[in-house]
Amino acid sequence: MFAYIVRRLFLMLLTLFGISVIIFVLLRVVPGNIVDILFDAAGFVDPADKANLEKELGLSQPIVIQYLHWIGGLLRGDLGYSYVSEKPALDEILPRIPITARLAGLALLFSASIGIPLGVLSAVHQGSRLDYVLRVVSLSGLSLPSFWLGLLILMASVSMFGTMPIFNPNPKTWMEAFAIYAVPAMAVGFRSAALTMRITRSSMLEILRQDYIRTARAKGASETSVNYHHALKNAVLPVITVIGIEAAFLIGGLIVTETVFNIPGIARFLVEALRWRDYPIVQNLVMFIAVVVVVVNFTVDMLYAAIDPRIRYGD
């Protein structure tokens, strides 16, 4: 087990290195840089000014030097300066992480707490009206784009309550604080909840047909015990996998949701930074997201072993 963990950690580092190279090169392959964008807004300005600014920002150096400069800084904890705001990249990124973390956490919580029980219900009552209704709901969840759902929620909120839950850094009431996170979390988590529900349902259906379930019933175990103790425990492994993957994919949904609900999190910030070609922000944010995804994957793998004692990682 120990050797496995060490090997996984080594692979994680290798993955992160690969990602760092890819993102660094890709950013520079994309046409235009911050200087083009700044000067684009002003129309043409003196090309000499443009060259000076490129030099000042270190963009005229060879790409390898630029990469080494970035990685060296990263290892020392120096993330560089945002080209746009001219503030340390760390100061720009750090305050936004808790906002997105809260939103993502709530979305995953919503996804699991709604998706798993409904998936179980749907499987247990397979073929019933309830099952059909839940399947329609889950299909809708998979089909509705989160930006559209977000806008619908905002419009409904304005027309029904005369207000809307867009971000406010200083909420006045507990309800407002809850609404500014919970409502967008529901919008972004709805798709995940639908997916979780479908996976839970199919996994449960498979498990419920197993011999040991029949044995449990024959031994007189209650339906609740059969469904939740015997079946769900074994059906939950693929669900955990999906939730793990969803955590990684969530960033895509968050970009749209943060934009629609005007939440100043890292997802929207990343898109804006990309628009400005603000390399220090984009590179470091992508690396941060990569670290989160890699760690989540690792944790999910470790959870397998914790949940299912039959799984043991060989040396």
Added chain:
Amino acid sequence: MRSVQALAVGVLSVLAISDVSFAGEPKSGGIFRIYHRDSPGSASIHEGATYSLNVPFMPIFNNLVMFNQHIAQNSIGTIVPELAESWAWSGDNKTLTFKLRKDVKWHDGKPFTAADVKCTFDMLMGKSQQKFRQNPRKSWYDQVNDVTTNGDYEASFNLKRPQPALLSLLASGYTPIYPCHLSPAEMRTKPIGTGPFKFVEFKANESIKLTKNPDYFKKGLPYLDGIEFTIIPNRSTAILGFVSGKFDMTFPTEVSIPLLKDVKAQAPNAVCVVEPNNVSTNIIINSTSPPFDNIDIRRALALSLDRKAFIQIMFEGQGDIGGTMEPAPDGLWAMPKDMLESIPGYGPDVEKNREEARKLMQKAGYGPDKHLQIKVSTRNIAVYRDPAIILIDQIKSIYIDAELDVVDTAQWFPKVARKDYSLGLNLTGNAVDEPDQSFYENYACGSERNYTNYCNKDIEKLFDQQSAETDLNKRKKLVWEIDKKLQEDVARPIIFHARTGTCWQPYVKNVTIMSNSSYNGYRYEDVWLDK
């Protein structure tokens, strides 16, 4: 005589402010909440070329002079003193001297002096040690030899030749006075001004906050405790925010005509105005290579335009047809209607124009059996893309089959500079309704913003002639002649001039949206909230 006029304008402006203060019974207090359409690149007005910067940061500063903030049509006659108490032209019209106020302090408590004026313009003219990262309006001061000071409270602009337009350029929201004691880098991140509001914070993509300057030199102003801009790039969210009352005002001139209907339907009490914004939608033509190196094809293109159709489709009829200068009645320099309609392609009979265009195309070797294949390049922004699509549809009628080439914003100007296009659809905004700014910037030989490299030395002589002309009527006639010639030369065919909307809640008082510029009306010193 001129100094007397200036003094009179000054007195009138003081009276105007007094009028606002007492007759309108303004209330002090409250935070003015506006949504912002995007996150500006920095806080330094001098280094930007978008009114995304002027709107939130203009309240921090003062100019030497500015356009009266409550007269929608900016003109030389509406210029009022600000940091200057008065101004006077010398007898030969080559020196413009400003007497400065003595009671002005920067937000950090340091006194404002003539040295700050000199510093600002030395930097703008590229004469100082400290440099702006970008200096997009350097050419505005091409006729200024130098700025000199006489003591702490007098500054003079010494010109190479008379240029009456200089005063209008100095009154633009783009011409604030910067403090000498701060570097350009500091002004980009934590600007300090003398204006009615102090900078509090600018969180990129999030918000911009300003607070009342209690030591503002105009006693009793500002009325507001502060201004907060919430950056909401998503237009639907922003409009919903306004409708739900989270914002007191929309971002100025950012509500499109179709959206305006939604706002009025959902917030019937909102006050909405539609004004021209002195932004023209035009065609840039690469005349250095085939097929548009052929003047007949360029003329055919100009003849094919159905300008009314553009305006009907995009603005439900609320737009204007004109030349380079903003159309009347809001534009000060617009050609008379009959003169405009005498320009090929501007006549009311579109079908007749197109028939003529088809003949020109046939002369150039194209016809029903041989269409010209081109690409229409434009930026990947809706206000660029939409008219480009209409243009593509219209030029089909003269045997031109065009494909839309959508260009990423970062690549737009580099592509234009490389001349890597044949036809482009472009938007040109004018900071001031002033021919000097428009002609030199967009049509002068060698100008950085003359994207098409149009160069006509004869017209350039006329540019100088009108620029130096001090008789307003004579100057207007010269401007009309130049504008007509530019359209006839198909230098950069103007399709239309847009109109856009701004809405505010009924309790917001004293907001005036300028009708011939989007860059000059955001001091907000006497805006108040009737709550």
